[in-house]
Amino acid sequence: MNAIAERLTQVRSQIPPQVRLIAVSKTFPAEAIRQAYHAGIRDFGESRIQEAAEKQQALADLTDICWHFIGRLQSNKAKKAIAQFDWIHTCDSLKLALRLDRLGGELGKVPKLCLQVKLRPDPNKQGWTPEQLAVDLATLDTCLHLDIQGLMTILPLGLNEREILATFQSVQALALELQQQSWQRVQMQELSMGMSNDYAIAIQAGATMVRLGRIIFGERELLI
Numbered sequence: 001m002n003a004i005a006e007r008l009t010q011v012r013s014q015i016p017p018q019v020r021l022i023a024v025s026k027t028f029p030a031e032a033i034r035q036a037y038h039a040g041i042r043d044f045g046e047s048r049i050q051e052a053a054e055k056q057q058a059l060a061d062l063t064d065i066c067w068h069f070i071g072r073l074q075s076n077k078a079k080k081a082i083a084q085f086d087w088i089h090t091c092d093s094l095k096l097a098l099r100l101d102r103l104g105g106e107l108g109k110v111p112k113l114c115l116q117v118k119l120r121p122d123p124n125k126q127g128w129t130p131e132q133l134a135v136d137l138a139t140l141d142t143c144l145h146l147d148i149q150g151l152m153t154i155l156p157l158g159l160n161e162r163e164i165l166a167t168f169q170s171v172q173a174l175a176l177e178l179q180q181q182s183w184q185r186v187q188m189q190e191l192s193m194g195m196s197n198d199y200a201i202a203i204q205a206g207a208t209m210v211r212l213g214r215i216i217f218g219e220r221e222l223l224i
């Protein structure tokens with residue numbers, strides 16, 4: 001077995017079968033994705049449109065990969081994101097959502113989205129506060145070309161385990177609260193949270209999708 005397949009066997013044993021494992025392949029070459037694919041992975045996360053496009057081209061023979069966009073999405077890249085990705089985890093503002101909705105209409109697509117939320121102040125991260133999301137949800141619910149499936153979060157650095165758990169649990173509580181409001185279109189069954197260093201805690205708090213990079217592919221040389 002190669003190193004990627006070995007690490008995958010190890011990490012899979014820690015993840016319940018109903019939790020979707022997204023292998024975050026940013027900075028790693030197409031060949032690493034191919035190895036993970038042959039070890040059974042079908043969900044891959046990338047955070048840059050251009051970098052992803054090159055790998056997608058090199059892997060065009062693997063037609064059943066589900067591509068997840070997990071990076072900061074600039075509005076001028078929104079169209080490419082819809083064209084190239086099955087999921088966008090990082091829809092972080094009403095303005096971006098409305099743009100994705102309009103472009104989805106133009107492209108005849110209905111991208112699956114997570115709304116990125118921020119439950120702790122973090123100047124380095126985007127996302128809705130619960131208060132702002134409460135204001136914007138009525139508009140989001142009218143977007144016919146968006147398939148909003150749940151929430152996504154990235155934690156600020158430097159939290160201890162108790163704070164990490166509490167923050168993930170607040171995201172879970174927010175999703176449950178929104179679920180009970182029975183919106184027409186907006187769904188809240190997905191929780192995209194947890195990375196290599198905190199995925200076990202995220203699963204404890206109800207994560208349905210974990211985004212794992214280093215624990216599968218090894219340490220990144222480039223920081224992104």
Ligand SMILES: *Cc1c(COP(=O)(O)O)cnc(C)c1O
Binds near residue numbers: 154196213
């Ligand atoms: C890079 C990244 C990950 C994966 O992080 P690891 O520490 O390598 O597991 C997950 N989510 C997002 C949004 C990322 O940018």
